Amino acid sequence: MQLPPGVSSADFSAAIHQIEGAVGKDWVFTSDGDVDLYRDAYTPFWHEEDEKIPSAAVAPATVEEVQMVVKIANNYKIPLWPVSTGKNLGYGGTSPALSGTVILDLKRMNRVLEVSDTNHYALVEPGVSYFDLYRYIQENKLKVWIDPPDPGWGSLVGNTLERGGGRTPMHEHFATQCGMEVVLANGQLLRTGMGALPGSKTWQQYKYGFGPYVDGIFSQSNLGVVTKMGVWLMPEPEAYRACMVMVPKHDDLVPLVDTLAYLRNSQIVQGICSLGSPLLFYRASQGGGILDAPGDPSIAEMERIGREKGLAYWSTDLRFYGPAKVIDAQWEHAKERFSSIPGVRFQETASYTFPLTPDQQAKVNVLPEIGIPSMSIFGILNRTGHGHIGFSPIIPMTGEAVFEAWKVFGQAYVDLGVKPPEQVFAFPTTYFARCFVFLFLFTVTQDVETNRRTRAVFKGLVRVAAEHGWGDYRTHVAFMSDVMNVYSYNNHALLRLHETIKDALDPNGILSPGKSGIWPKSMRKAST
């Protein structure tokens, strides 16, 4: 067993014994076989000493048990790494940033406490997965939609706190969060927003409460253990339509994206949009890459190929949700706007009216787009090999920025020797309201040399992106300090703010040391 740094074997045993008293022996895991299940299945450190390995795991069933575990850990200065359901594949799974950390597994706290289909919200515990909540809603015949990410096995609380995204109009998950219950490092319990008012009637309906609005400091953070969370849902819409807009020329990307930004920021298009390129996919199928690389055919040559093969240079999908007549009018307006681009073509790719019959539902390609959790994304991800880590920079929602990003990342890939097939996800999407986010996936394997190269590529891309003013929205636990390190304005003033708050709320540094590159005072020097 890997003990936490600075904790004696005797103290660790005493703490585990007390924790067993608090949650029951059955729910404290210390055997290698059990603890191995909490290692990162997609670790980029396979067979390497740098892999961070937990010492144990504990799975409390109630808020009171969480409070007891946290108090015991705080007494013995034993680090805890809370996970909700602990999926988070590509970003570290359940693995901590520091070997010896005890995983605080909240999956047994899986109650759906309330769902309203008149005011359209849910109150859930951390162990509630998107599947769980979906099932609850179906069983109770409630007319609300959830917004599952791909895949849907994860936790609403976990994904929201990591600030993930989905595909429906509620795609920006942190923006849909409303009210929290939190256990602090000293074991104290608090409620945020209107939840701080005993007997509150609007905990899930008004976010901010009175005074400083603190919910955000518990996201991507190590300041507390979130034990309940409110989330806004969407009324079941009457209909859904997915459409595709295709433009023929390289430079058409600029007006394409400008129009997209206008439509999104006007709330005329509500679901997420992904850019694509039938022409570059064709190039990739011929052994080339999606990102720019030396020796690529010229733009004129590519446009000629596009004309010959009837392939658009760029495409974007648009998703509409609502009454069929409203969707008709929105799509009409979108087409009018895009029609300023010569040669633009339009296509409707899917159209549903709700509720779907089981037969209709079985034919839906991407279920999360209509609020249904699914695991089918792994049918695509498997193409990339054993496992993956995600590099996720945010760039402006402009065609110019996309061109620059492809050029920069393409060159970085060349410099770093990454093969074109790894570029399959190299198109930005709109998981967040007003920007593009890339989600580059890198294969991780069980081969030490390959993983070393991949990690170097990853760190290189973080650096190159930062030089161009682009930062990641989220990262794998192995790279959190690297990413936080580029958010360095005024000598890392924001990190110092985080550290000041960390020291004040968690002086013993027991909650998730190293999360988001934030280390407790005692480990700060050793962290880089």
Place this chain on the structure above:
Amino acid sequence: MQLPPGVSSADFSAAIHQIEGAVGKDWVFTSDGDVDLYRDAYTPFWHEEDEKIPSAAVAPATVEEVQMVVKIANNYKIPLWPVSTGKNLGYGGTSPALSGTVILDLKRMNRVLEVSDTNHYALVEPGVSYFDLYRYIQENKLKVWIDPPDPGWGSLVGNTLERGGGRTPMHEHFATQCGMEVVLANGQLLRTGMGALPGSKTWQQYKYGFGPYVDGIFSQSNLGVVTKMGVWLMPEPEAYRACMVMVPKHDDLVPLVDTLAYLRNSQIVQGICSLGSPLLFYRASQGGGILDAPGDPSIAEMERIGREKGLAYWSTDLRFYGPAKVIDAQWEHAKERFSSIPGVRFQETASYTFPLTPDQQAKVNVLPEIGIPSMSIFGILNRTGHGHIGFSPIIPMTGEAVFEAWKVFGQAYVDLGVKPPEQVFAFPTTYFARCFVFLFLFTVTQDVETNRRTRAVFKGLVRVAAEHGWGDYRTHVAFMSDVMNVYSYNNHALLRLHETIKDALDPNGILSPGKSGIWPKSMRKAST
């Protein structure tokens, strides 16, 4: 001059002298005549010793000057009360929570640093008013709308930090905030979100950055001085339509509000909505009240009067923004939904296509509804007398909650001896996404006895509201501790979190002592 508590006259003079050196003598105000301008014009303590009076005011012109002032104040432990333009009428204006506090007036920092009408955002300094930004946009012929509150003379930064609201689809102001620059109590400068990445290209386009999302802790707070802020704007829409829905019976309010919640949470209706009652306005015009009171005619009797006079029991307005065809479809759908209520009637009250001609604009009744700042609200507010303070509880968006609130507040008004005419604003609106907010206005006068009674009423209402699970979203500086006091879950755990963070970031307690009921450690005992 009223010195800050615990600061000697010599120290205060030395500090003022240094501050004069930092910002120039012309921008430090210490004479009674000058300082009086920073008192609350609507104070509920007129002629009373309890009125909180500043010692001085200082108006820096740059971030560097703000940093110098804060450092000097921190050295001498002199409290500062930052204000942006310092309007905030009804909530305390520029007045502090502690006599002797120096007002840090940021109105000279009034640069519009950037406006994008392709990605629809602005980056502004605290002194930029809604009028300033509107003028900038007009002069530069940019196709974006701002969302001014009534009235428009205030600061975007100030209103957003106080979490105010407007009337267009961007009505929830804190939700439109994206990225900040903040001076901490130690004079350190930081940038939040993507602004923490030097040379960031998406500071105003992605809110959260990496790691804990901290922006919220600088709202309704005393943890930092915000010196720059990003705000999301809305693309100029093609058209606007305002409509009215009227229902005949008392109990129709329940389905009316349910349908409203469905339409709002589906993004089919985008601007704010206000409930109203032609019938209760009629009762009020006959000397009765809007809120329920003993001796009121029965519901059946009221409904009979409604039938006789053709007055609806309840109404709500709906506002649509976007392409005319989309609005047509949205309004059609809304009417279909409301048609389940027997006897419902519909009316279109305004319809515009943009840009308006100056003639058309001159005829618009409520300019903020179409993104144009105005001062005409004072034409209504003057009806209530000398000045006002606002009591602003949040309640659920259900008809049942509105009935309960009217009953409870009506009884409270009776118990407290408040006259019906003061109920003119007793209808909830949707300044925030998923709840109703009331904005009861109470007249303040220059008569000590009247103001004493008003303050007692106010405190009584805060208490009564809390007993029913309703809390204020914002309050006058005189009542901040009263309001924070009812957000007391688990022995005031949230307040203790605020205090812990306050002590860590501002150990000398120099920034806005008492703001939102949060006092520095040294004053905590004395605060209640």
